[in-house]
Amino acid sequence: MTAAVLAVIGFTALPQGTAVAADSADKPTVRLSKSQAGKGGSITVTGTGWRKKALLMMLICGQSAPGKGVLGGTNSCANSDGLAVTTDDKGAFSKKLAVAEPPVPCPCVVHVATVTGEKAMADAEFKVAGHPVKPLPAQQTGGKLSVLTDTRLDGSSSLLTWFGAPPSRKFVFTVGNVGSAPVKDPVFQVGTSHGVFAPQWEEQQWRGTIAPGKKAQIELPVELAAGAHGDYLVSLKFGDKVLAEKPWGVGRPWGVTLFWILLCVVVPAAVFRIGMAVVDRFRPARRSGSGSAGRHRGGRLSEVTARLPKLRLPQGALAADGAARSQSRTPSRTKPRPSAHSGADASTTSTAALPWFTPDTDPGAPPAGQLSAPSENSTPRTNTPNEKGTT
Structure with missing residues (x-):
């Protein structure tokens, strides 16, 4: 009888113990290999109870305490020295983290939070040796803020935003104090998230x-950051409560795209022009004596002669020159014997001016008032008696 009662008690107690263990396993936890270390050292961070295959981010943050969160958001953490880690199939991880000094004084914690998917976070108290310590600001109790009206984002994008400047807006909202104590200089946290990524919180005081x-x-x-575009979500948080969320669609900075297109077109064209100029500068000269060079010289000579002034000749000289050229082109077998009257014609022909001389400047012409010298082909004229005879 006693054994049966113990068996029933054990049977009923087992599921309860299993349920407690499951509840503790569902809550993310973080443990550290050291509670204190100096800058340049390292600690081993071990976590359990996380989602399987979850991407986590580990940071050392100041002005924080377990259970109170990071008061200044990620601005209070050593973001440049953070480390990402992925959990295994059981939701556990173990990773070494380099010790770095946060930008604000301690108390400090090792802050672990999910990057994608469902939000989850856990903190472990940690002391950075040699880093200054400052007490946490006193939190006011009794005051409670609540958003009364719809929130909005005021402002518009400028021309610089079209070329990649950081987009900016004003998050406007109305809050009311529904508590029993006044709220003085409240500190809000404004976070922006893109896609499935967790919001990046920034502390702002009103x-x-x-x-x-x-x-x-x-x-x-x-x-937002420079060049940001796409669908963003702006969140407002006061304390541990998210008061409002507002979507924000940011257009693509097409000016940056246009700049890169022009850069890809202009730069190759400029390089090609510079290369061609260098090739033309150092190209060896062509050798003379070839047919092409002769043709070039002939072409240049014709251009020079075409530019020379044209000389006008007398009509008689042109006629005599034409007759001489026709006789030279039609050769005859026998030369006609010149007659007695051919002397004057020969003298007239010999005194014809050359094409490039005027009649006054012909070197072969006799002086004015003198007859021309007889030619070799002409027969000397003898003194003959008068045909009429003597009377």
């Missing part, structure tokens, strides 16, 4: 006091 039952309109600047 100067003013919101009394219980009162409301106030608040404007906070939001800025």
